[in-house]
Amino acid sequence: MDEILSAESIDLEELKQKTFFGCPDNGSTRALVWRLILSALPVNKAEWEKTLESQRVNYSTFVKEFIIRPDEEKNSASNDPLSNTGNTWDEYFKDNDLLSQIEKDARRLYPDISFFSEPAKYPAVDFIHESYKTGMLKMRISKRNVTSSQSAKSRNGTILMTESTNGDEDDDQECKVEKNWEVVERLLFVYAKLNQGTKYIQGMNEIIGPIYFVLSQDPDLEWSRNAEADTFYCFTQVMSEIRDNFIQSMDESTSGIHALMAQTFTLLKKHDYSVWQVLNDQEIRPQFFLFRWMTLLLSQEMRIPDTIRLWDSLFSDSRRFEFLKYVCVAILTLIREDLISGDFGFNMKLLQNTSDVLPDVLIIIRKADELRQKDLRKNSGPHIQLLSKAQLAHSNFSR
Amino acid sequence: MSSAAGSSTPTSIAAQKAYDYLFKLLLIGDSGVGKTCLLFRFAENSFNPTFISTIGIDFKIQTVEIDGKRIKLQVWDTAGQERFRTITTAYYRGAMGILLVYDVTSKKTFENITNWLKNIEEHAAEGVEQLLVANKCDQEDKRVISEEQGQLLAVHHGIDFIECSAMTGENVREAFYRMARRVKTKHESKESAQRADGSKSVKILSDPGSPLGKSLGNCC
Numbered sequence: 001m002d003e004i005l006s007a008e009s010i011d012l013e014e015l016k017q018k019t020f021f022g023c024p025d026n027g028s029t030r031a032l033v034w035r036l037i038l039s040a041l042p043v044n045k046a047e048w049e050k051t052l053e054s055q056r057v058n059y060s061t062f063v064k065e066f067i068i069r070p071d072e073e074k075n076s077a078s079n080d081p082l083s084n085t086g087n088t089w090d091e092y093f094k095d096n097d098l099l100s101q102i103e104k105d106a107r108r109l110y111p112d113i114s115f116f117s118e119p120a121k122y123p124a125v126d127f128i129h130e131s132y133k134t135g136m137l138k139m140r141i142s143k144r145n146v147t148s149s150q151s152a153k154s155r156n157g158t159i160l161m162t163e164s165t166n167g168d169e170d171d172d173q174e175c176k177v178e179k180n181w182e183v184v185e186r187l188l189f190v191y192a193k194l195n196q197g198t199k200y201i202q203g204m205n206e207i208i209g210p211i212y213f214v215l216s217q218d219p220d221l222e223w224s225r226n227a228e229a230d231t232f233y234c235f236t237q238v239m240s241e242i243r244d245n246f247i248q249s250m251d252e253s254t255s256g257i258h259a260l261m262a263q264t265f266t267l268l269k270k271h272d273y274s275v276w277q278v279l280n281d282q283e284i285r286p287q288f289f290l291f292r293w294m295t296l297l298l299s300q301e302m303r304i305p306d307t308i309r310l311w312d313s314l315f316s317d318s319r320r321f322e323f324l325k326y327v328c329v330a331i332l333t334l335i336r337e338d339l340i341s342g343d344f345g346f347n348m349k350l351l352q353n354t355s356d357v358l359p360d361v362l363i364i365i366r367k368a369d370e371l372r373q374k375d376l377r378k379n380s381g382p383h384i385q386l387l388s389k390a391q392l393a394h395s396n397f398s399r
Numbered sequence: 400m401s402s403a404a405g406s407s408t409p410t411s412i413a414a415q416k417a418y419d420y421l422f423k424l425l426l427i428g429d430s431g432v433g434k435t436c437l438l439f440r441f442a443e444n445s446f447n448p449t450f451i452s453t454i455g456i457d458f459k460i461q462t463v464e465i466d467g468k469r470i471k472l473q474v475w476d477t478a479g480q481e482r483f484r485t486i487t488t489a490y491y492r493g494a495m496g497i498l499l500v501y502d503v504t505s506k507k508t509f510e511n512i513t514n515w516l517k518n519i520e521e522h523a524a525e526g527v528e529q530l531l532v533a534n535k536c537d538q539e540d541k542r543v544i545s546e547e548q549g550q551l552l553a554v555h556h557g558i559d560f561i562e563c564s565a566m567t568g569e570n571v572r573e574a575f576y577r578m579a580r581r582v583k584t585k586h587e588s589k590e591s592a593q594r595a596d597g598s599k600s601v602k603i604l605s606d607p608g609s610p611l612g613k614s615l616g617n618c619c
Contacts, residue, residue, distance in 0.1 A: 101430065101480075104431045105452045108449045108452065110451075111450075201482045202430065202478060203452070203454045206454075248485055251485055251486075287455060287486055288458070291455035291456070291486060295455070296454060300451065345460045345471075345473065348458045348460075352457060
């Protein structure tokens with residue numbers, strides 16, 4: 001992999017073939033690879049500096065535009081919302097609704113790890129400059145008080161302690177420190193402002209979370225200090241491909257989530273008829289579990305290291321998330337014994353809390369790849385024949 | 400290949416009579432009002448302040464005993480955000496009881512109850528049992544909706560009302576039990592009405608074997 005990455009112009013296809021089988025967990029490789037395979041970074045190294053700079057400048061412009069400026073306008077124009085002619089305040093309050101929705105979800109991101117409640121290493125406060133402090137989002141929405149040392153339980157039942165954040169006592173202290181979840185909140189807010197068609201939909205936090213997690217923990221400081229801006233572009237790229245899953249009006253379209261779930265069930269029927277039949281007989285609909293699995297690229301079904309490893313493969317998939325369907329089918333076939341003997345209640349519980357029963361993520365990926373290869377082999381037969389016939393026809397013609 | 404081998408496998412159904420009735424309940428309300436926390440408090444009797452957001456639909460089963468009858472409650476917990484409406488309204492029809500939840504510290508979630516009621520009217524079965532649930536009643540200092548306001552809204556729509564707190568556990572059990580009792584009463588009165596008809600359908604009605612409570616579907 002190092003060899004591929006050291007080339008002046010990186011062969012993306014070759015890289016994807018390697019990264020499909022996983023990026024190394026230590027070092028900077030994964031963060032770099034994700035930028036590349038998500039097309040947030042050009043393959044030609046000579047263009048890196050220019051691209052990165054313009055992306056990062058753009059991002060800080062968005063932050064200024066959507067967060068700092070509205071705040072300054074609000075402060076300078078008038079302190080009385082009623083005397084103002086309208087738009088600024090109207091927009092400002094609408095934004096605050098959006099913000100409180102995002103805040104709720106960003107705050108409860110991955111409660112089973114401490115990362116998101118830890119202070120961010122390089123928050124935008126540092127790179128945008130001092131004036132950003134007036135525009136820190138936390139100033140805008142009323143603080144919900146979170147009592148100290150709450151014990152929390154994640155979906156799979158692990159007990160953990162969340163970091164203490166006292167409501168009022170150390171407000172000053174708190175305002176200077178920005179936590180990782182607050183960076184995620186700002187990223188999602190900027191995305192929502194820029195993408196008025198989608199805005200913010202619950203679940204987007206679960207997509208951006210692991211990306212920021214990977215990029216911000218890059219040991220190479222030159223990269224990690226720009227994790228926020230770079231995450232924004234990687235996330236935007238991922239969203240451009242899975243956006244339809246999040247849009248209600250797309251639900252019934254051929255690229256919408258219902259079609260995706262139906263295709264996955266068809267795939268299951270083909271590869272494991274018994275499991276399909278059990279689900280079908282028990283009237284366990286795809287939307288009971290596949291909706292969440294697929295919209296979130298399985299990020300709520302696994303622990304974060306496993307999600308990240310799975311995403312190496314999903315992001316490397318040349319047919320863009322086609323592999324996701326096979327991963328879902330693989331999971332179902334790997335827990336088939338349980339599903340076949342379970343009743344409706346047992347199976348629903350199982351399908352909604354898979355993290356306890358799932359085998360190692362590598363086994364899932366191997367199984368999914370095996371299923372896909374099987375289909376590819378089946379399909380390639382007639383395909384090759386067709387091609388050779390056409391070639392034959394062509395050569396006959398030219399003669 | 401695998402299909403031929405699999406087709407002969409019988410579908411398993413819980414064979415023992417572990418319960419007398421199976422009722423399907425549904426939790427609806429705006430995002431963040433504490434639906435998942437209420438269900439968690441009811442099913443696990445503990446509180447988790449940092450639940451991840453519900454995407455689509457979640458599910459829990461809890462068996463309760465009322466008047467000597469073992470009742471299996473199948474509770475569906477829905478995502479609150481508008482985007483998930485098309486996914487979640489599909490569950491309304493099968494529900495025998497719906498708990499509408501708002502947050503006493505948020506005016507918007509209270510005002511939206513009217514919209515949720517409209518949703519029920521459009522998508523749920525006629526005569527479905529409804530209970531208006533005011534959550535977070537422990538947060539007196541942040542409260543913006545009084546108990547009277549909640550009560551008034553409930554009376555206005557002819558439904559039952561309860562205030563509770565998933566955090567302290569106050570009234571949570573009571574809310575689910577009250578709902579279960581109402582569904583049970585309605586179910587039994589229909590059952591006995593049908594029994595009075597003296598015809599064949601009686602046995603099927605109380606058959607707990609069907610995991611989806613399909614046999615109950617017609618009457619609720």
